[in-house]
Amino acid sequence: MVEGIKKIRNEIELFDKYFSKALSSKANLLHKITKYIGKNPGKKIRPICVILSAGLLNNLNEKIYRGAVLIELLHTATLIHDDIVDDAQLRRSKFSINTIWKNKIGVLIGDYFLAQGLKLSVKYNDFDILELVSDVVQKIVEGELIQIQKTKRLNLTKKDYFEIISLKTGALFETSFQIGSLGLKINADEQIKIKKVGLNLGMLFQIKDDILDYTRKSIISGKSYGNDIKEGKINLPLLLALKEMTLKEKNFTYKVLRSKKTKNNDIVKVFSLIKKYNGLNNAKLISNKFSEDAKKLLLTFPQNKFRNIIMSLIDYLNQRKK
Numbered sequence: 678m679v680e681g682i683k684k685i686r687n688e689i690e691l692f693d694k695y696f697s698k699a700l701s702s703k704a705n706l707l708h709k710i711t712k713y714i715g716k717n718p719g720k721k722i723r724p725i726c727v728i729l730s731a732g733l734l735n736n737l738n739e740k741i742y743r744g745a746v747l748i749e750l751l752h753t754a755t756l757i758h759d760d761i762v763d764d765a766q767l768r769r770s771k772f773s774i775n776t777i778w779k780n781k782i783g784v785l786i787g788d789y790f791l792a793q794g795l796k797l798s799v800k801y802n803d804f805d806i807l808e809l810v811s812d813v814v815q816k817i818v819e820g821e822l823i824q825i826q827k828t829k830r831l832n833l834t835k836k837d838y839f840e841i842i843s844l845k846t847g848a849l850f851e852t853s854f855q856i857g858s859l860g861l862k863i864n865a866d867e868q869i870k871i872k873k874v875g876l877n878l879g880m881l882f883q884i885k886d887d888i889l890d891y892t893r894k895s896i897i898s899g900k901s902y903g904n905d906i907k908e909g910k911i912n913l914p915l916l917l918a919l920k921e922m923t924l925k926e927k928n929f930t931y932k933v934l935r936s937k938k939t940k941n942n943d944i945v946k947v948f949s950l951i952k953k954y955n956g957l958n959n960a961k962l963i964s965n966k967f968s969e970d971a972k973k974l975l976l977t978f979p980q981n982k983f984r985n986i987i988m989s990l991i992d993y994l995n996q997r998k999k
Contacts, residue, residue: 730857820844
């Protein structure tokens, strides 16, 4: 993770306390599952974004931490539900909830996480946070449905791709940064800029994830090599390469994407086509552009330690290996 994150260790520890409290339960099964999730919490990038955004604007308070908790509860719920939809066996190199406790319980646990977040916001009348989160849930669902439709028809365009990732991934990062500004009387221009920083980070995060789908090992990532191809999804490196392929190469690729039992050998062949047409390198150029745009926006805000940490976070997201 980012070296600079150590500089906000106290803030992260405080977030962890709020998060643990939100998940406390006397029900044995709930306690067992939340404890299992707690042992493998992930990088907590989105709630950290809430904290960093608030710190950038000198706006850290108890409400901000509640917003960070709701964002992480929502994100965890979507991951649990995603694993069920994708029939994923692993999450962060550990068995997924649906693998151990089956789909029915997985759906209920995801619902429970979301309900706990909503309950927390209602308890403290954080209706502005609820409004933002309701909007982002709608966007995530819309993005997922558009992707399912495009995956089925294999007619994804570059415009479609950026719309999907802005809804599915970018919107949650955007909302995380927006929550950090709640309660402040800042002008409309600054509101737009802080949201755009978050959106750029989210777009960068997803594009890097697409690139890593061809470069990481499952033992590191908790995901299998070429996972998107196995699920029939066209990610950015493949989309960029498809534009340059011959008709024969395109037909082969579409055949692999439509296959219900994808062979590893076929994935390797598709990967060789992506490399042949510079799909990975061109995707990296696009991720670099989102990185540069986010940094330019950040430089318009006053200098403080939080701005420096966000700069480091942008570099980390663009250079990460898993």
